[in-house]
Amino acid sequence: AQTVTQSQPEMSVQEAETVTLSCTYDTSESDYYLFWYKQPPSRQMILVIRQEAYKQQNATENRFSVNFQKAAKSFSLKISDSQLGDAAMYFCAYRSAQTTGAGSYQLTFGKGTKLSVIP
Amino acid sequence: SAVISQKPSRDICQRGTSLTIQCQVDSQVTMMFWYRQQPGQSLTLIATANQGSEATYESGFVIDKFPISRPNLTFSTLTVSNMSPEDSSIYLCSAERYRGIANYGYTFGSGTRLTVV
Numbered sequence: 001a002q003t004v005t006q007s008q009p010e011m012s013v014q015e016a017e018t019v020t021l022s023c024t025y026d027t028s029e030s031d032y033y034l035f036w037y038k039q040p041p042s043r044q045m046i047l048v049i050r051q052e053a054y055k056q057q058n059a060t061e062n063r064f065s066v067n068f069q070k071a072a073k074s075f076s077l078k079i080s081d082s083q084l085g086d087a088a089m090y091f092c093a094y095r096s097a098q099t100t101g102a103g104s105y106q107l108t109f110g111k112g113t114k115l116s117v118i119p
Numbered sequence: 120s121a122v123i124s125q126k127p128s129r130d131i132c133q134r135g136t137s138l139t140i141q142c143q144v145d146s147q148v149t150m151m152f153w154y155r156q157q158p159g160q161s162l163t164l165i166a167t168a169n170q171g172s173e174a175t176y177e178s179g180f181v182i183d184k185f186p187i188s189r190p191n192l193t194f195s196t197l198t199v200s201n202m203s204p205e206d207s208s209i210y211l212c213s214a215e216r217y218r219g220i221a222n223y224g225y226t227f228g229s230g231t232r233l234t235v236v
Contacts, residue, residue, distance in 0.1 A: 033222050043209060045227035052221070091161065095222060105150050105215060107225060111161045 002027045002094050006110035013082045014118050020067075021077045021113050023092030031097035034068070035107070036077045040088040048090070051075065053097070079115075087117045121146045121214050125228025132202055132235050139198045140231045142212035147192035152213040153185070156230070162211065168195050202235045209233070 003026045013019035025034070036048040051059045051068050058066050063080045079086055092110040124143045132138050142151065150169055154162040166174040166187055174187040188196045199206050212228040 035224055043211075043230040043232075045211065045213075045225075047224040047226075050224050089159075097222075106152070106164060106167065107162075107213075109161045114159075 002029075002032075002096070002108045004092050004094050004108050004110035006090075006092055006113050008113045009111070010114045010116070012116040012118055013079070013086075015082055015084060017082055018078060018080045019082055019115065021079075021090050021092075021115065023075045023077070023110055025073050025075065025092070025094050025108075027073070027094065027096075029096055029098070033095040033097060034066075034075045035093040035095070036064070036066070036075075037091045037093060037109075038086075038088045039091065039112075040085075045091075049077065082117050084117050084119065087115055089114050121148055121216055121226045123212060123214060123226055123228040125212055125231060127231055128229060129232040130234070132233065134203050134235055136202055137198055137200045138202065138233060139196050140210055140212070141196050142194070142228050144193045144214050144226075148214040149192070150215055151189065151195045152225075153187060153195075153197045154211045154213065156209040156211060158209065165197070165210075199233065202233075204235045207233055207235045 005024045032053045034051045038046045038048050049059050049061045049064050058068050065078045067076045089112045091112045094108045122145045126141055152167055153165040156162045164177050165180045166176045168174045168187050168189040170189045170192050184200055186198045210231045213225045215225055216223045
């Protein structure tokens, strides 16, 4: 079974600065998807960024970018020019690319990192 | 991308009663997922609901306690039965998003905060 580990329960960053959230995962598969989700106090889960394992290029979405190291099974999220609205719980998640068999289609989540943004 | 309307957003229930949570998706989706989340913690998958077949439950969750319906490709319900205070939690539904045939993440409902007294 796949596991996702977020080793930083809490992080803080000054407004306008850059912060990196860590995520590692364990899998024997070669093809999969990785995600970062944001959950503000409103509880709404918001997709921040998505990475396909077969793509070597790191995904970027505006101020959000990832450092995907497939061999190291690492998938960190970098938030640049941090804003007060970035304060939230961030979850790293894994999905197999398989479409059959047990566990297909399911997301495996890490425990989350609570990010605070200091004005 | 799919948008999910989930209701109720919160409820306070007496122990021993049941609550049904509804999720309506604005487009047809094959799989829907139900999660439980303790405040400040991660999401735990309860079951996967595929239209036209019985839901598949994860270890620790049983159909008698968490019956799920999936009558069509846009709707699903989760019932929390014979509730006890230990069932107090946030419940979320989710559906997979696609771009073509490739997974493009998941859309989530806004969650139901359940308190059992």
